[in-house]
Amino acid sequence: MRPYVSVVAGALALGVLGGAAHANTLTVGLAAEPTSIDPHFHNLSPNNSLLTHVFEPLIAQDAQQRHQPALAVSWRPISDTTWEFKLREGVTFHDGSAFNADDVVFSFERAPNVPNSPSSFKTYTGGKTVKKVDDYTVHFMTEKPYPLMPNDVSTIFIVSNETSGATTEDYNSGKAAVGTGQYKFVEYVPGDRIVVARNDAYWGAKAGFDKVTFKPIKSDPARVAALLAGDVDMIEAVPTTDIARLKADGKVTLSSGVSNRVIYFYLDQYRESTPQVTAKDGSAIRNPFLDLRVRQAVSYAINRQAIADRVMEGASLPAGQLLPDGFFGTSPKISAPAYDPTKAVMLLGEAGYSNGFKMVVHGPNDRYLNDAKIVEAVAQMLNRVGIEASVETLPRSVYFKRASTGLDGEPEFTMGLVGWGSATGEASSPLKSLIATFDKGKGLGASNRGRYSNAEVDALLAQALSTVDDAKREALLAKATEISMSEIGIVPVHFQVNTWATRKGLSYTPRTDEYTLVRDVVVK
Amino acid sequence: MSAFILRRLFQSAVAVIVMSLLVFFGVSVVGDPVYMLISPDMPQAEIEATIKQFGFDRPIWEQYFLFVKNALQGDLGNSFIFAEPALKLIIERMPATLELALAAVLMAVVLGIPLGVYAGLKPRSAISKVIMGSSILGFSLPTFWVGIMLIMIFAVILGWLPSTGRGETVNLLGVPVSFLTWDGLTHLFLPAFNLALLKISLVIRLARAGTLEVWHQDYIKFARAKGLGNRRIVFVHVLKNIMIPVVTVLGLEFGNLVAFSVVTETIFAWPGMGKLLIGSIQTLDRPVIVGYLLLITVMFVIINLIVDVLYSILDPRVRLADRGA
Numbered sequence: 001m002r003p004y005v006s007v008v009a010g011a012l013a014l015g016v017l018g019g020a021a022h023a024n025t026l027t028v029g030l031a032a033e034p035t036s037i038d039p040h041f042h043n044l045s046p047n048n049s050l051l052t053h054v055f056e057p058l059i060a061q062d063a064q065q066r067h068q069p070a071l072a073v074s075w076r077p078i079s080d081t082t083w084e085f086k087l088r089e090g091v092t093f094h095d096g097s098a099f100n101a102d103d104v105v106f107s108f109e110r111a112p113n114v115p116n117s118p119s120s121f122k123t124y125t126g127g128k129t130v131k132k133v134d135d136y137t138v139h140f141m142t143e144k145p146y147p148l149m150p151n152d153v154s155t156i157f158i159v160s161n162e163t164s165g166a167t168t169e170d171y172n173s174g175k176a177a178v179g180t181g182q183y184k185f186v187e188y189v190p191g192d193r194i195v196v197a198r199n200d201a202y203w204g205a206k207a208g209f210d211k212v213t214f215k216p217i218k219s220d221p222a223r224v225a226a227l228l229a230g231d232v233d234m235i236e237a238v239p240t241t242d243i244a245r246l247k248a249d250g251k252v253t254l255s256s257g258v259s260n261r262v263i264y265f266y267l268d269q270y271r272e273s274t275p276q277v278t279a280k281d282g283s284a285i286r287n288p289f290l291d292l293r294v295r296q297a298v299s300y301a302i303n304r305q306a307i308a309d310r311v312m313e314g315a316s317l318p319a320g321q322l323l324p325d326g327f328f329g330t331s332p333k334i335s336a337p338a339y340d341p342t343k344a345v346m347l348l349g350e351a352g353y354s355n356g357f358k359m360v361v362h363g364p365n366d367r368y369l370n371d372a373k374i375v376e377a378v379a380q381m382l383n384r385v386g387i388e389a390s391v392e393t394l395p396r397s398v399y400f401k402r403a404s405t406g407l408d409g410e411p412e413f414t415m416g417l418v419g420w421g422s423a424t425g426e427a428s429s430p431l432k433s434l435i436a437t438f439d440k441g442k443g444l445g446a447s448n449r450g451r452y453s454n455a456e457v458d459a460l461l462a463q464a465l466s467t468v469d470d471a472k473r474e475a476l477l478a479k480a481t482e483i484s485m486s487e488i489g490i491v492p493v494h495f496q497v498n499t500w501a502t503r504k505g506l507s508y509t510p511r512t513d514e515y516t517l518v519r520d521v522v523v524k
Numbered sequence: 525m526s527a528f529i530l531r532r533l534f535q536s537a538v539a540v541i542v543m544s545l546l547v548f549f550g551v552s553v554v555g556d557p558v559y560m561l562i563s564p565d566m567p568q569a570e571i572e573a574t575i576k577q578f579g580f581d582r583p584i585w586e587q588y589f590l591f592v593k594n595a596l597q598g599d600l601g602n603s604f605i606f607a608e609p610a611l612k613l614i615i616e617r618m619p620a621t622l623e624l625a626l627a628a629v630l631m632a633v634v635l636g637i638p639l640g641v642y643a644g645l646k647p648r649s650a651i652s653k654v655i656m657g658s659s660i661l662g663f664s665l666p667t668f669w670v671g672i673m674l675i676m677i678f679a680v681i682l683g684w685l686p687s688t689g690r691g692e693t694v695n696l697l698g699v700p701v702s703f704l705t706w707d708g709l710t711h712l713f714l715p716a717f718n719l720a721l722l723k724i725s726l727v728i729r730l731a732r733a734g735t736l737e738v739w740h741q742d743y744i745k746f747a748r749a750k751g752l753g754n755r756r757i758v759f760v761h762v763l764k765n766i767m768i769p770v771v772t773v774l775g776l777e778f779g780n781l782v783a784f785s786v787v788t789e790t791i792f793a794w795p796g797m798g799k800l801l802i803g804s805i806q807t808l809d810r811p812v813i814v815g816y817l818l819l820i821t822v823m824f825v826i827i828n829l830i831v832d833v834l835y836s837i838l839d840p841r842v843r844l845a846d847r848g849a
Contacts, residue, residue, distance in 0.1 A: 029688075033803065035605045042605065043563045116577075116607040118561035122570060168607050190606070191617060191795030191803075192690055217688055217793040218803070221672050226793075229679035229687040366806070397808045401556035423565060433565055443567025 024210045028516060029223045031237035033216035035118075037188050038171035039157035039179070040111040043119045045421075048155075049515035050214060053196050054094075055157035055179035058085055058104065059150050063511045063520055064326075065260065065425030067150050071099065071158055071180065077468050080145045085153070087136040091203045093160045094184045101132040106161035114168060124152040147468045151424040182207040182519060191216070205519075212518050227252065227501055234506060236516040238499040240313045240369060246501055256499040257510025258317050258324045261421040262430065263368055265361075265378070265491040266450035267295055268414045275407065276360040276414040280388060285357060289414070289450075293351040295488035298415075299337050300344040301385040302378055308494055311373045316494035321485050322420070322430040324495045324512075329427025329464075329477030334485055336492075344385040356386030362403070363417035365393040369496055375417050378493070403449055411449040419496070420447070421514065427477040431461050435484045452489035532832065536825040543821040544595070547814050548588050556580075557604055557808035578604060591814070600818070601811035603804075610815035614797055619699045620690060621789070621796030625781035627703065627716035629774055632723035637770065639724075640731025641758065647736065655728060662725030671718045671791035678714060686711050688793045715792040719785055723777055727770055734766030772831075779827050783820045 032046040039051045058072035072085045091099040108130045112122040128149075129141045140149055159179065166176030177185035180203070183196035194214045198207040215232060217223040220239040224246070226232045238246065238254065246252050267289040268274040274287040288294045304318035317324060318336035325332070348354065361382070363375035372393040382389040394402070399416075406412030422429040437453040438445035444458075445451075457480045464476035485492075500508040500516065509520040558575050566574075575581050579590070594601060600610045643652040679687035691711030693700040702708025738744060739762065747757050786798035793799070797816065804812035 036607070041607065042561075116602060118574065118578075118604050118607075119563045119566065120570075123563070123566050172608075189795065190613070191799055192793075215689055215793065219790050219793070222675065222688060222791050222793060225672070225675040225680050226688040229675070229683065231679070231687050231689070395555070395806075397555035397557075397560055397806065400559035404559065420564070423563075429565060440568045443569055446567045446571070447564060 025212070026209045026234070026518060026521065027213045027215060027232045028518070029217045029226050029232040029235035030214050030516065031216075031218065031220075031223065031235075033191070033218070034194065036168055036172060037174070037177045037185065037194075038114065038168040039159065040107075040114045040121055041117050041168045041171070043121050043123070043155075045514060049513075049517065050194060051157060051179075052181070052515065052517055053183040053212070053519075054177060054181045054185045055159065056181050057154050057157055058087070059154040061154055061425060061513065063257075063509050065512050067154060071104075072153075075150060075153075077149075078139075080468070081142050083140045083146075083149045084133075085138045085140065087138065088203060089136055091180050092201055093162075093178050093180055094199060094201075095160065095162070095178045097160055097162050097178075099158070099160075099180055100135045101138050102135075103158055103161045104138050105130050105132050106164060107158045108156060110159065111156050116168075121156060124155045128152070145466045145468055147465065147470075147473055148424065148428065151426065155423065183212060186211075207518070208521065208523060209518065224501070227503065230503065234500060234502040234508060234516075234521065236498075236500050236514075238501045240315045240499075243313055243315060243499060251504050253502045253504060253507050254499055255502065255508040255510050256315065256497050258512065259421065259496045259498045259514050260323060260327065260425060260512045261368075261419050261496045261514070262319050262322055263316070263371075263374065263417065263419045263493045263496060264319070264434075265298070265415055265417055265493065266434075266448075266452075267298065267488070267491065268411065268450050269295065270451035270453070271410075274414040275412060276362075278358045280355060280358050282358070287414075288351065288353055288357055291351045292487060293347040294353060295491070297344040297347040297351070297385065298382065298387075299488055299491050300340045300347065301381050301387075302337075302491065302493060303339040303381055304336050304494060305339065307374060307377055311370055311377050312494070312497075315369065315497040315499060317497060319492035319494045321481050321492060322434070323422055323427055327422070327426060327512075328470075329431075329474050329481065331478040331482045331485075333478075333482060336494075341381075341385050348386060353386075356388060358388040359390075359414055361389050361391055361415050361417075362399070362413040363391075363393045364396040364399040367396040367399070368417075368419045371417060371419075374493065378417075404447070411451070413449075416449065417493075418447070418449070423513070425512065427481055428461070428464060431457075431477065431480055431484075432465075435480070435489050436461055450490065452484065452487070454483060454487060454489070457484050457489075529829075529833065532829055536829060539825055540818065540821055544592070544814070544818055545588070547817045548591060549584065551808075551810050551813050552584055552587070555808050557810060560807045561604055595818075600815035603812050604809050605807055606809075610811040611819075613800060613812060614816055614819060617795060617797045617800050619701065620794060621782055621785055621798060623701055623703060623712070624716055624719060624785055624788070624794060624796060625778060627712055628720035628723060628781055629778055631716060631720035632727045632774065633770075635720075636724045636727025637731050637763075637766075640728040641735050641762065641766070643728065644732040644735025644739065645758070647732075656732070659725035659728045662721045662728075665721075667718060667722070667787045668791060670721060671715075671788060674714050674718055675791070685714050687714070690795055715788050715794050718792070719781060719788045723774070723781070726773065726777070730770050730773060731766055734769060735762055738762050738765050775831065776827070779824055782823070 034047045034050045035042050039055045056070045058070060060068045060070035062068050071088050073088050075083060075085045078084045087101060093099060108125055112120055112125045127142055131139045133139055163176040163178060170176035172188055174185055182199055182202050184199045186195040186197050188194050197211050217226055223235045224242050227235045246254055269289045271287055279285045308316045308318055320334045320336040321330055323330050361375055361379045363371050365372035375393055376391050379389040379391045402412045403416050404411060420430050420434055432444060433447045435452060436444040437458050438448045438451050460476050460480040464473045467473040498514050502508055505524050507522045562571055562574055579587060603610050603613055606613060639655050643655045646652050675687045678685045689711060691702050692705040692707040693702045694704050702712055744761060747761055786802050789796045789798035790802055801816050
């Protein structure tokens with residue numbers, strides 16, 4: 001028993017001293033572990049979020065994903081197909097070398113070509129030619145007018161061309177992890193921690209902390225406990241079940257904000273007979289969702305406010321379109337559809353389904369906040385209007401494959417829950433992937449699993465994607481959104497609200513892209 | 525003897541081959557890693573390029589033979605999400621897990637044997653009843669729940685111990701270990717205790733049963749008749765005899781601790797192999813899952829082989845060659 005007692009006694013002493021050791025360091029509990037320190041290796045939120053501390057793009061996105069000058073001081077289209085970027089002068093990399101146009105050209109060449117990349121940045125670099133004009137001017141050229149240039153450019157981190165030839169391992173070991181960001185890379189211990197330190201030579205506002213340690217703690221209760229125990233100063237992705245408790249805790253400050261992620265159901269609206277729908281007696285029937293009235297009935301049957309209040313415990317905002325109000329390309333005319341079960345029953349009757357039908361609703365159970373619970377709640381609500389809905393939820397590793405190409409290469413489910421976060425922070429991203437007619441060759445409708453299709457919407461989107469004028473493009477995107485939402489191309493349920501928790505004395509400015517960035521931590 | 529070992533080696537090889545088949549095909553029918561890897565806004569054409577790049581478009585048996593061919597050269601493939609050799613990732617995390625498992629075994633011995641012997645010597649005392657009652661709890665409470673409770677009590681409410689991570693490490697013969705630093709020790713204590721709980725209960729039961737049995741045997745009576753003190757009888761004669769089953773069971777359980785510390789490592793964010801495995805299962809990082817399970821199979825095969833050989837050396841009554849084992 002002796003060693004036990006002394007360990008505990010010693011730990012007690014350490015705990016008492018521990019309080020003062022915070023000084024000017026910050027420890028962050030992350031919900032997901034980044035997979036690499038190479039900023040071009042894996043296009044994945046946890047990576048992009050973490051590496052924003054070390055590396056910078058030409059254009060940064062602020063907490064609302066609006067564009068801010070970073071390594072570029074200004075950018076503008078100089079012709080229909082050419083964008084000119086003026087670069088920031090006097091910036092140095094962490095190894096002391098100077099930043100100039102050569103680094104930009106090098107980075108855009110490297111980003112799409114990292115060997116073994118599981119998800120490359122080709123999506124953003126494709127179709128663009130980068131040309132150095134002088135040391136601090138770069139031209140980005142495309143074949144057709146391309147208004148989303150600033151959005152795409154903002155996703156690519158700039159690395160030093162002196163690290164040419166560096167492999168992903170060289171970044172992970174720190175040898176090549178040389179950026180221009182507020183923080184310098186210090187250490188990466190896979191599975192345990194990533195450490196960065198203040199960059200005193202930073203061109204902009206200096207970092208607020210001397211040293212920041214990121215600790216991936218995937219287990220939800222453990223992450224919350226680590227904050228309460230004082231082992232970390234802040235955590236991301238506070239589980240909704242803990243929000244009420246933490247709110248009442250005087251030692252913790254909660255910050256929450258709506259994200260760019262819409263949670264929605266898609267409805268199979270292209271097949272004559274759809275896999276999981278039958279009449280109530282089990283006999284085969286025609287796909288009811290081909291009828292707009294049935295799709296509208298589903299939307300009216302969902303009590304979005306109840307889901308936000310009870311299932312999400314306040315951590316969501318009822319949705320009627322693809323992005324929350326205020327984002328570029330949303331329509332001010334659309335609000336979240338009202339809950340109206342009577343109307344739903346009426347519409348079902350008009351469509352000839354007064355007896356309802358039987359169906360299975362699908363969804364993942366480990367991907368979005370409370371995903372399985374939402375599916376269950378919605379199935380209950382459908383039962384209330386006469387659609388006999390049962391539920392099947394699956395782990396995401398199985399769900400997404402089957403939802404996209406499960407049935408001889410076709411989407412397998414009739415009705416399924418999915419979420420969409422708009423990396424570009426504007427409406428063309430969901431319109432292109434969720435609403436546009438599925439077209440492999442053009443790369444459109446890649447996630448349009450219900451196969452909604454409307455030629456007018458496609459035309460509006462195509463026009464928007466080649467309109468460089470912001471006001472005109474925004475109007476086109478809003479119009480495309482209005483038409484597709486009135487036809488129930490998808491059934492939006494809500495926008496996820498993300499919550500961060502910090503120890504007392506700190507607070508966090510919530511970001512719509514769900515990133516956890518130390519520069520948005522406010523010290524009180 | 526050597527014929528026996530040869531036969532056992534051959535059997536072990538068959539076990540490893542069968543296991544590799546089972547694991548490889550088992551893992552390959554579950555889900556699709558491509559959808560775990562790609563960013564959702566990638567167009568279909570790029571998804572297909574990724575599928576080609578990782579060779580998922582090839583028939584499964586072809587993927588298997590490629591895997592075997594590389595495995596024979598010591599290459600278990602690259603992790604999909606880390607792009608580093610799977611074997612390297614696993615071995616990198618092995619010291620953390622071994623340290624945790626060793627600490628747990630140590631706790632099981634240090635706490636379990638005295639408590640068990642006490643309960644065996646005084647089976648009717650109130651304290652013994654408490655010990656035995658607690659050992660039932662140790663058996664039946666889920667590790668996950670106990671882990672969270674330990675964190676709540678010792679880290680959150682009392683604030684004595686850290687709740688997460690591994691703490692400071694120093695290199696011992698080139699291997700990073702945390703038990704040599706104070707910070708590392710405090711980080712080690714809770715997860716090791718959580719992992720040890722079940723083993724402590726097991727050792728208590730074994731030690732108690734052994735003590736009860738030994739206490740009434742002739743040689744103990746004889747020792748007492750000779751006038752030896754209780755202390756000497758317990759520490760020399762009883763302990764020596766109850767250690768055989770304890771050591772055997774703990775030896776085998778050690779393998780289990782190393783292989784399946786998954787839950788504890790997840791709750792305490794302990795950067796070991798278990799945490800890697802669970803992360804790899806969630807993201808369908810097949811090479812890591814297959815590599816891990818194969819490594820564990822080999823480990824168990826070796827442990828069993830050693831145990832069998834040791835038995836034949838320790839106990840001449842076990843005639844391995846004749847048993848046809």
